[in-house]
Every structure is written in C-alpha cells, then in structure tokens.
Amino acid sequence: MLAMVVSSLCFPMLGVVVRAVRQQDDVFTVMFFSGLLNCIALWTVLLVREKRGAFRTSIPHVHLIRGALGALGATSIVYSMKFVQVDLALTVLMSSPVWSALLARFWLKEELNWATWLAIGLGFCGILIAANPGVEGLNFWVLLILVPAVGISLQNTMMTRYTGFGESPWKWSAFNELGILVSSCLLWFSLERTFVDLESAWLYLLIPAFLLPAVYFVSYAFLNGRASVIAPLGYVQLPTAALYGWLVFEETPENKTYYGALLIILAGLILIRFAPKSKYP
Template identity: 25%
Template sequence: MPSDRIMLGLGLRLLAILMLSTMGALIKLVETRGAHLVEIMLFRQLFAIPFILAWVAAGAGLASLRTRHFGMHVTRSAVGLTGMVFNFGAVLLLPLAEATTFGFTVPIFATLLGALVLKEPTGWHRWGAVLAGFVGVLIVTQPGSGHIPLGGALVGLIAALFVAIVAIQLRQMARTEAPPTTVFWFSILSVPPLAIGYLFVAAPHDWQTFALLVAIGLVGGAAQLALTAALRFAPVSVVVPMDYSSLIWATLYGYLLFGALPSPWTWVGAPIIIASGLYIVWRERQRGLARSSPVTAADEPPTGA
C-alpha cells in the first residue's frame, strides 16, 4: 500500500478523533445548559442522518440500503442505543480525560468477549495484557479514595463493554451487510424511540443551546464518515494507535471549558491501559498475518457504540 495513502488514512483518523473529542466536549457543555441525556442522543442521531445519506448516495447509491436482515439491524440498534446511554452518561458523570481513559479499555473487553462468547483462542500474552489493563483502571479510579465518582467509573467501564459488544455484532453483520447499510439503519431505527422519550423530557432552550445540540449531531456524523474513510487508505492496526490522541484533546477541552485537569493517578494509569490495548491490537495483527487474513473494517471498534 503506497505510503501517501497510509498517511492520508492516519490524517483522517486523527481528524475523526478530534471531532469525536469535540462532540464529547459539546455533550458536557450542553448538559450544563439544561439539556437532557435523551435529548442529546436524539439530536446526535437525527442530525447525523444527512451526512450518512450523502455518504451512501456518493458511494453505492441509496438502493444499497435495502436489507434482508431487518431483525438483525433492530437488535444492533437496541444494543447500540443502550451503549450510547452509557457512553454519553460517562461523559456527563466524569471529567473528560477520565471518561476518555475508560474508553481505552475497549480492546480489553473485546478480548474477554471474544474468548468467553465467541470461544476465540486467547493465549497468555493477551490475558496478561487484559490483566495489566485492569490494573491501570484500578490506578485511575483509586477505589475508596473519592478521587473520582465510582458510579461514573462503573458507567464508563460498562460503556466500553457495550462498544466491544457492538464490535462483535458488526463483525458478524459484515458477512451480509455493508458498513453504510449498518450505519444507516442504526441511525434511522434509533430516532423513533428517542423521539418518544424526548416528549417526556423536552424543555425550552435558548437558540445557543439548540445550536450546540445540532452541532453534536453534525460533528458526530462527520466523525463517522472520517472513521470509515480512514479505513479505505490504511489498515485498522495502523490507524488504531491514533485513537489515543483523544486523551490530549479531552485534557485540553476539560481545562479550557471546565477548568479541570486529570489527576496525577490518571497520568499513571492511562499509559498502562493504552499499552495493554496496543499490545492486544499488535497480537491480533500478528495472528492475522499468521492466518494470512487481513483485518477489515468489520473488526473496527465502533466509537461511541
């Protein structure tokens, strides 16, 4: 693969992570202005749809959205919405840097689920990485110290678990469904239940708050496109390390918008979690090379579920 295409893939991935970090900051900011979690989720899904439709129209065409596996999309949407509750909830309950750090445990949960649910062979190398990752989590949370809310930490870990579950779902769905089809149906199917929930929590806002809500959807939709486009130019194992740049953006947004900086324990634990995740990715890459089967977009952990 030409190096210039790989560099383009890396650049797109970095751009996607910046936009996702921006979305997280907007979520936390709009909550301080009185927006409800259900309301935030509705705007995130609703205003991402134009980006998705434009993406599909420019590619395979709208006819490609037909599916013979509607029930599978319904299940994926239910799990994805549940995961989004925990993902957004972690952002609301925790400082941005800590919420981001817990998100780095996705490869750890993916390894656990792969071994326990899919019965994938998992050697002591990756089990060691899983153990190291959870040691990093304990360092960040400092249980019993009151350092960060344990409820928020639990929500953050459950969010990462659901992202891993969705990743397994997408891997299975990729046998019959193209990525644009899956993304489209998740967005469309999630809007009606969120709209019903919105009827019970709707509240008046000023125009700036509504503008922030719309921006969450637009930025999130654009990030989804950038994530997908990055995989057209570079393999998953090459672009995944770029995801850890989100800790830089989360720290910057946390300080500039909310006057919050990560604790020293976060800076100690986060590198351990990051290193365990990167090692798991590297081991999976080695196993993939041994099997001579390339890693595909279906193996990509879906950011934000």
C-alpha cells in the same frame, strides 16, 4: 494515517459538545435532538451514496440489536457526561479493545494467547485505577461509562461477525443511529418533552458536524490502511480530550487518570502487536 489522526481529533470534540449541552438540558432532550440531527446527516450521506440500496439489508435483526445497544450506551454516556471530565470519560471508553478481546474469546471462539490475557489484565487494572476505588467504593459515573465501552466492543464484534453480508460502514452507522433516535424519541416524549433553548441550539449543530468527519475518516483509515498501524493512532484521542477539557472547561486531569490511561494504552498496544488475528476477515 492522516485520516485516523483527523478522526481522533473529532471524536473528543463530540464529548466536549455533549458535556456542554448536558450542563443545561436533560438527558433525553440531548439524546433526541442530537440523534435527530445525526440521523438526518448520516441518512443523507447514505442515500446519496447508495440511493435505493440504502434501505436494503439482509441482517435487520443484527441492526436492531446494535441499535438497542447503541441506545443503552448513548443514554449512559450522555447522562454521565454532566459529572465526568472529558479526559476521564475518553480514558474509560478507550478500554473497548480489552472487552473486544474477551468477546472474541467467548463469542467468536477465537483462541487467545498469553499476550492477550496479559493485555486484558492490564486494561482491567487501568480501569480500576481510573475508577478510583476506595473506602466509598468505585466511582459510579466511571462504571456508567463502562456500559458504552462494553457496548461499543459488542457492536464492533458484531460487525466483525457479520462482515460478509456486504453492509457499508455508512449503513452500519446509519442504522445504529436510527435505533438511538427511536428509543430516545419515545423516552423524551414520555418523560421530558422539553425543547432546546434557542441560544444553545448552535451547539447541537456541532454534533453532526464533528460526527460525520469522525465516522468517515475512521472508516477510510481502516479500509485503506493496515490495522496494526492505524489502530494505535486512536490513542491520540486521550491527550486530545485532556487538551479540549482544559481549553473549554478548565479541567485538569487527575494523576489517577494518567496512570489508568497508560495501562489501558499499554494493553491496547499489546493486543495490536501480539494478539492472534481474527478468523473473520
């Protein structure tokens, strides 16, 4: 439980740092240099742990697809974080269990009970409230953050689908970050070719500093604890994100963010409590 709490404290800080660097650097510059540092950190850990086995995989096509999804999601969230408060971004991202349930039904062919469909409906309503639909339409930046939310769900579902191939959590993360780095490098070289200001370079060093413990502790928690107990602790990220946003950017969450977050949290808890177990271990 402590591991999941530590992870939930680290993930929102990633959002804070990305939002900070996006105030001064272009989207592909942020993606390329942060992706480069993340790749160095993750692959160093993977090489130390698995040595030559770090490069072996029996499912390269799966890693390729996950890397492409990761690149699309990273582009969407890095681009939108300049315009969206940290607490609102985390609220929308935490809707991923709702999308995972839909993917389980239509891709993994799992049976969904009434509680699961209720949770899907509540989660969707929470997203609508957070997106603030009105006369002018849905909040574009919230819709853009839905791209990585759905992408994360698809990536996690792929891990569930291919869990029997012996890939470690570090390997899943390292190959995913490699896909983000390659795509962001091509886009950065083609469209921007700008470099990080030396005065703000230290902020980029904070990204892997928070990413590594976040990835390690969430993997440790789920590998060594009960998912039904561990998963709800992920919602600690929502008040943590609100606190970080207030301390760093003096951002105060709007009422709609609170209401949307409550529905999304309720949907996640219903999924954890009542949803049938996956047929994939």
